[in-house]
Amino acid sequence: MTKLLQYRGRFAPSPTGPLHFGSLVTALASYLEAKSVSGQWLVRIEDLDPLREPPEATEKILSSLDAHGLSSDEPVRFQSHHHSDYQTATEQLLKACKAYRCSCSRKQLQAHQGRHPQHCRDGGSATKDQPFAIRFALSDEHCQWQDLLLGRQQQLVQAEIDDPVILRKEGFFAYQLAVVVDDMDQGITDVVRGSDLLDMTAQQLQIYRALNATPPNWLHIPVIVNEQGQKLSKQNHAPALDNCKPVENLFAALSALNQQPPQSLLCESVDNLLDWSRTHWNRRAVHLTSQ
Template identity: 70%
Template sequence: MATSHYRGRFAPSPTGPLHFGSLVTALASWLEARSAKGDWLVRIEDLDPLREPPEATGQILNSLECHELIPDEPIRFQSRRHSAYRQAISTLLEKRKAYRCQCSRKQLKEHHGRHPNRCRQGLPQVSNDLHAIRFALDSESSLWPDLLLGPQRQTVHAELDDPVILRKEGFFAYQLAVVVDDIDQGITHVVRGSDLLEMTAQQQQIFRALGAEPPQWLHIPVILNEQGQKLSKQTHAPALDDTQPAQNLTAALKALGQNPDHSLAHASPQDVLAWGLANWQRRTIPLTSAQAHGITGVTLSPSER
């Protein structure tokens, strides 16, 4: 990005109320932005109404407010950004960096990822079947520095790894929308869970195809439950108890490898955040996926995909 002023964001999908794993990510991104004297934004990535309970967005925003995690600009909703995504897709199609694809998952599996309809060469005009739009990757071994994990390397293969950017059902895909909004909002740094690490090489190509430099990345360990599963709606992660924000924030600081005083759990959320900011040390964030009750998971390593 052209600016040196730090701009970060927290961008949850409203598939359910905020849980502890999401709070850890929100807090890490807030602390990184505040320690750099930068801006911290909140974006609701509401791209898939079939998976989004109508009450979830309000629950997430209420939880953030209860924990005093207040963004510096108005909340952005991706559901109101469809025209920007359509324009980005038009640009990519014109540049031949995207293509229409009629292939089903079954067909792609049967052909080991190759497109039997030769979609990258142009969709045959033989039917009115629904089609997806995919980004046309270049084969490359992508190298970049992660601010926590250090040097990263991912290999992506043209055609085999081409991500969907518009689904057959007409929904815009995360891979497109997140890049379009990061560019538009001038995001310089992205703090997110390590479960998204493997998407980074693909996203960097989309940034550059749209004429922008990628942000700097910081991937933190995901929080696991006692079964070793990532906390999520799918694994029945409990919603945050918004009546005890200081306790939640103190626990999140511990999960991030900080060493908050136990008395902070009985302080105000503002006091916990002030302590976190005054004592924030990125280098103490663990390199492992930590369970919510302090059990250590497997060590993260650079992806070689």
């Protein structure tokens, strides 16, 4: 008999500012999806880019999660502590000819419709004497997979044109590699994230295959938008959560996820509200918010 893996999910914010309502909705959805099946829920801080990360942001994010009763089942993982893991994966991909050095600028790539004028994928002119990024070498593919909320998904992947950077010229590891390595290392079985990341899935599937790993299940939820129809984000100046109103914030997040919480929950504690949420979590109802 095949032993089923225990559900292991995660919430992985970038510390570019304090937690806002859109982030809380994603965190709560991923938490409830895990806890509704007695799974584990982990927190990871994606601190890959120190140039964009205020020093106080991480503490503010973790304080907000704690105030809202969303506690990681394992010690918080920091990507900045795992550069050696990303380096090992990069070397593995280079050795397998699934990654390559690229010294092309964005301007050059745009001028050539995404093609590499220096023929980087073929060994080109990129040398260790000039700044270069390392890109993952995608294969042409009509990729299909099953999203747990959105159903059957299809994406066209174009080799060379879509090849993602996995190590930037500045020496920082990029999201597309780090997220795969982290999920592999932490044994993540299921990922709940915003639909703004949906387009990255097909590329990540190829990276998983190149690293001989099994990808997680994906569930993409609708993103929360402001009055202008823009995604709530730090770049769009989304206000920070008020940690003094966790019950109200969680109630609003449940409503945004179409869970139809009863008004009586507003008079309950954070723990009682989360208990109700775990018992009544309805993944299918979330999809109706985007209809």
